[in-house]
Amino acid sequence: MSVSTTDGKKPAPGRKGPMTPRRIAFIVLGVLAGTALAALLVVVFALAMAYPNLPALDTLTDYRPKMPLRVFSADGVLIGEFGEERRTLTRFKDIPDVMKKAVLAIEDDRFYQHGGVDYTGILRAAVHNAAGGARQGASTITQQVARNFFLSSEQTLKRKAYEVLLAWKIEQNLTKDQILEVYMNQIYLGQRAFGFSSAAQIYFGKNIKDLTVAEAAMLAGLPKAPSAYNPVVNPKRARTRQQYILFRMHQLGYITDAQFEQAKAEPLKIKTDSAEFGVHAEYVAEMARQLVYEQFKEETYTRGLNVFTTVTKADQDAAYLALRRGVLEYERRHPYRGPEAYIDIPSSKEEADEAIETELAEHPDSDDIVAAMVLAASPAGITAVTASGEEIKISGAGLAFAREWLTEKAAPNRRIRRGAVIRVTKEGGPAWSIIQMPEVESAFVAADTTDGAIRALVGGFDYNRNKFNHVTQAWRQPGSSFKPFIYSASLERGLSPATVINDAPISFDAGQTGGQAWEPKNYDGKYDGPMTMRKGLTKSKNMVSIRILHKIGAKYGQEYTTRFGFDPDKNPPYLTLALGAGATTPLQMAGAYSVFANGGYRVSPYLISKVTDADGKVLSQAIPDKAGVDANRVIDERNAFLVDSMLKDVVKYGTATKALVLKRPDISGKTGTTNDSIDAWFAGYASHLVGIAWIGYDQPKNLGNKETGGGLALPIWIGYMQKALKNEPVTERVVPAGLVQASDGEYYYAENPPGTGVQSLDVGTRGTPAEEKTKDAVKNELF
Numbered sequence: 001m002s003v004s005t006t007d008g009k010k011p012a013p014g015r016k017g018p019m020t021p022r023r024i025a026f027i028v029l030g031v032l033a034g035t036a037l038a039a040l041l042v043v044v045f046a047l048a049m050a051y052p053n054l055p056a057l058d059t060l061t062d063y064r065p066k067m068p069l070r071v072f073s074a075d076g077v078l079i080g081e082f083g084e085e086r087r088t089l090t091r092f093k094d095i096p097d098v099m100k101k102a103v104l105a106i107e108d109d110r111f112y113q114h115g116g117v118d119y120t121g122i123l124r125a126a127v128h129n130a131a132g133g134a135r136q137g138a139s140t141i142t143q144q145v146a147r148n149f150f151l152s153s154e155q156t157l158k159r160k161a162y163e164v165l166l167a168w169k170i171e172q173n174l175t176k177d178q179i180l181e182v183y184m185n186q187i188y189l190g191q192r193a194f195g196f197s198s199a200a201q202i203y204f205g206k207n208i209k210d211l212t213v214a215e216a217a218m219l220a221g222l223p224k225a226p227s228a229y230n231p232v233v234n235p236k237r238a239r240t241r242q243q244y245i246l247f248r249m250h251q252l253g254y255i256t257d258a259q260f261e262q263a264k265a266e267p268l269k270i271k272t273d274s275a276e277f278g279v280h281a282e283y284v285a286e287m288a289r290q291l292v293y294e295q296f297k298e299e300t301y302t303r304g305l306n307v308f309t310t311v312t313k314a315d316q317d318a319a320y321l322a323l324r325r326g327v328l329e330y331e332r333r334h335p336y337r338g339p340e341a342y343i344d345i346p347s348s349k350e351e352a353d354e355a356i357e358t359e360l361a362e363h364p365d366s367d368d369i370v371a372a373m374v375l376a377a378s379p380a381g382i383t384a385v386t387a388s389g390e391e392i393k394i395s396g397a398g399l400a401f402a403r404e405w406l407t408e409k410a411a412p413n414r415r416i417r418r419g420a421v422i423r424v425t426k427e428g429g430p431a432w433s434i435i436q437m438p439e440v441e442s443a444f445v446a447a448d449t450t451d452g453a454i455r456a457l458v459g460g461f462d463y464n465r466n467k468f469n470h471v472t473q474a475w476r477q478p479g480s481s482f483k484p485f486i487y488s489a490s491l492e493r494g495l496s497p498a499t500v501i502n503d504a505p506i507s508f509d510a511g512q513t514g515g516q517a518w519e520p521k522n523y524d525g526k527y528d529g530p531m532t533m534r535k536g537l538t539k540s541k542n543m544v545s546i547r548i549l550h551k552i553g554a555k556y557g558q559e560y561t562t563r564f565g566f567d568p569d570k571n572p573p574y575l576t577l578a579l580g581a582g583a584t585t586p587l588q589m590a591g592a593y594s595v596f597a598n599g600g601y602r603v604s605p606y607l608i609s610k611v612t613d614a615d616g617k618v619l620s621q622a623i624p625d626k627a628g629v630d631a632n633r634v635i636d637e638r639n640a641f642l643v644d645s646m647l648k649d650v651v652k653y654g655t656a657t658k659a660l661v662l663k664r665p666d667i668s669g670k671t672g673t674t675n676d677s678i679d680a681w682f683a684g685y686a687s688h689l690v691g692i693a694w695i696g697y698d699q700p701k702n703l704g705n706k707e708t709g710g711g712l713a714l715p716i717w718i719g720y721m722q723k724a725l726k727n728e729p730v731t732e733r734v735v736p737a738g739l740v741q742a743s744d745g746e747y748y749y750a751e752n753p754p755g756t757g758v759q760s761l762d763v764g765t766r767g768t769p770a771e772e773k774t775k776d777a778v779k780n781e782l783f
Helices: 021-053 097-107 119-130 141-150 157-173 176-186 196-204 213-220 235-251 257-265 282-301 313-332 349-360 396-406 479-491 533-538 542-552 554-564 575-579 586-597 637-653 657-662 709-724 769-773
Strands: 069-072 078-082 306-309 370-378 381-386 391-395 420-425 433-435 441-448 454-458 500-503 529-532 608-612 618-621 667-673 679-686 689-696 739-741 747-749
Touching: 069 282, 078 282, 097 141, 097 176, 097 213, 097 235, 141 157, 141 176, 176 196, 196 213, 213 235, 213 257, 235 257, 282 306, 282 454, 282 608, 313 433, 313 441, 313 454, 313 689, 313 709, 349 370, 381 396, 381 420, 391 396, 396 433, 441 586, 441 709, 454 709, 479 533, 479 542, 479 554, 479 575, 479 586, 479 637, 479 667, 479 679, 479 709, 500 533, 500 542, 529 533, 533 542, 533 637, 542 554, 542 575, 554 575, 554 586, 586 637, 586 679, 586 689, 637 657, 637 667, 637 739, 637 747, 657 667, 657 709, 667 709, 679 709, 689 709
Parallel strands: 069 306
Antiparallel strands: 069 078, 306 608, 370 381, 370 420, 381 391, 420 433, 441 454, 441 689, 500 529, 608 618, 667 679, 679 689, 739 747
16 A cells, blocks of 8 residues: 555655654653653662662661650659650550550551552642642651651652651561551650650650540640640640541541540540659659669660659658648748739730739749739739639638738738739638748658658658758758757666756856857756656756766767767767757658667668669669668667657657647657757657658748747648558557666666666756846757
8 A cells, every 4th residue: 555645745765754743742652651761760770779778677676765764652653754755665565546546547547558658648648739728748657657767857859768768668677566666655745755655644644554535636636746736835726636636536437426426525634734743752753863873874864764762652642741731830820921923914905814924934833832813902802813814712711811911001012912923722622712832941751660761751842942852951950859869878878767867057168068158048948956867858858958968978979879870070079969959861860760769770761672674674672771680780679668768758748749649659759949949840750650850941040939849840740640650550669678667667777777877967956946047048059
C-alpha cells in the first residue's frame, strides 16, 4: 500500500509525516515517562546507596531512655522525682488498651496495616490539603519514632527521605508492638513529662492503668503540640482536642456509644501543680537526692535509680498536718500583720482581671492557705477573688483575726481595702476565714528507736517558700530539753533520782562560766528550796540542773553527752551546758533521745533503706546500727531506765501534762524553752517511736513572753503521735537487773542503795529565796 501527501505526492524517502497533536502528546508522555523513570532510578539508586548508611537501631532495639531519679516512701508512694526528663518506662503489656487506642485514633489509626509509611494516609492528606482544609500531616507513628530518635526537625526533602528509609528499617527490625511501646515511652508531652505513664502522674496524679477514657483522650492530644494542648496552661484548647479524639475513638469503634457519651461529659481534675505528689515530703525527697548524688554523681538523674526511704505516707501526712496546725495556732495568738501587698484595680473588667491575675501570681498558694485579692471590704464582710477566679465572701467569725484592720481607724498601710492581697483558708470547713502566712519556722522528725529509721520528717512550714531543712541544718540551743543528758551523767557519779538538791539562787564568777559572771534564774522566777532530783527534772528547775553539773564537773558532763551523738565543739564545757546553752539539731536530738527509749543503745537516724536501678536490682542497702547489739551500747540499761522514769513524770506531773490527752502510760519526754523564748522544743517518745518538735525564727527573736516548749512544740508532737500511735500497743518497761527499789518506790543502783552515794547538794548553804531575788540577773541566762 502506498502513502501519498495531500497533493497526491509521496513523501520523500526518510522524511517523517506531519506532527499531529496526538503524536505530540505521545512524544511528551514518552519524555515525561523517561524522565520519571530516570528520576525514579536515581532515587532508587540514592536510596539503595543511603540505606546501608542509615544509623544503627541499637537505641531502639535495646531501648534505654534517660530515666529520672525517683524517691519513694517505705510503702511505695512516689514522693519526689529529679531529672531533666520525667519518665516512667512502661512495658507494652502494662499500657492499658484505652491509652493505646486513644493514641492510635489521633496519631495513626492504620498503624497495624501499613509498613512504616501510610500511602493511603498521604493521599488522603494531600486531597484534604488541596481542598483548602486545615493542614493535615501523614507521618506515621513509625516515622515519628525515626524522627525523634535519629533526625533533626528541619523541613527538607532530604530529611523526609531519610525519615521514610528509617521507618522502613525500623519496621524490618522491630515488631509493631515494640514500635508503639517505644513511642509511648519516648514522646514529649509537656511539663517535662516524657511518655504517657509519666504524663498520667503529672497531669492527673494517677498510675497509667487507672486512667479513664476521658483522661486517656486528653493525654493523647498532647504529642501534636504539648504547649498548645497542655491542660494546665490551655485548658479550653486541650478540652476541644480531647473531644475530637473521643469522636475519632467512637468513629473507629474503639469505644461504645455509652463510653463516648460518658467520656464527653466527664469533668477532669487536672493537677495544676505539676511538682505535687501524693504526700508532702519535699524535704525528704531533697535529702534523698543529695545522699544519692554523693554516691552516683551525674548518673543520679539519668540511670533510673529508685530510692526507697524509711518514711511512711501515714506518718508523713500526720507530721505535716500537725506542724502546719501548730504553726498556724501560734500565728492566731499573735497580731495580724496586715495585707501582703496592694494594687490599684483598674476600672475596666478586662484590665482588672489581668492586673489581679498578675499580682496573685506573685503570691503562690501554700497548700490550703490561699492568696486572694480584695474587691470590697467593710467591717461587715469582705468580697475577694482567688487566682483560680473564684469569688469568695468572708464574714462573721472568718473576720475575727483581722477585724481591727477593716475599720477607718486602721493605719492606711495595713488596712484591708480594695486592692489588698490577703490570705484565706477554709481549714476543712465550708466557710472562708482570714489567716496570714507565718514568719515563724518549725521542724519535726520522728524515728524508730530500735534502728533509727526515720518515719516522718518535715523540715519547715513550706518547702516552696523556704528550702532550708530545719531538721538537719538548724543548729539551735536545746534549752531544758538538754537537761536529761546531764541527769543521766550524774547517775554515773553517785547521784540518784532521790538525791536532794537545793532549788535556790546561785551565782558564778567569769572563770566558772567561760564568760561573764552569771546569776541564773528559774523560768518563773520562783524557788522552792530543797527537792529531789526527780522533782527538779519534773518541774524543769534550772538551779537543780546547774548544781548537778557543778557537782559532776562541766568537762565530764560535756564528754558524757558525746555518747548520745552531741558534738563537743558545739557544747562547750561550761556550766551553761546544764541549761542547754550549746547547739544541736532536731535530727541529732532524735538519735539522742532514742538512747533513753531503747535501753541505752546508740542508733543513728537514717533515711534511705535501699537504692535500686531501673530493673529493680539492689545497688545499695542500709545496714543500720540496732538496739540490742552490745557494740552499740553507750549507757547502762539501768541509767536509761531511771532517766525514762523521770521523763515519764515530766508528762504525768510536770511541764508536759498536755500529752496526757494521749491516754498512754508509756509516754516520756521533756520540754525545752531557751532564754528570751527564742527556741521552743519538745522531745519525747513512746514505745519504739521518738519524735522531736521545734519552733523558732530563722533570725532568732522572741517568740512571745508566754510562749514555751510546752505550749508551742508539744502540741505538734501530740498531733503527730495521736495518729502514729493509734494502733500501737502500750508497752510496759521491764525493770533491769541491778536496780533496787526502796519502800517509797524509788529505784537505786544496787551498788548505791538508799543511804549511800550523793544524798544532797547545797542544802541550807544559800540565802533565802526572798534575799536572793533582789540580786540582778545576767541578761543571757537560759531556762
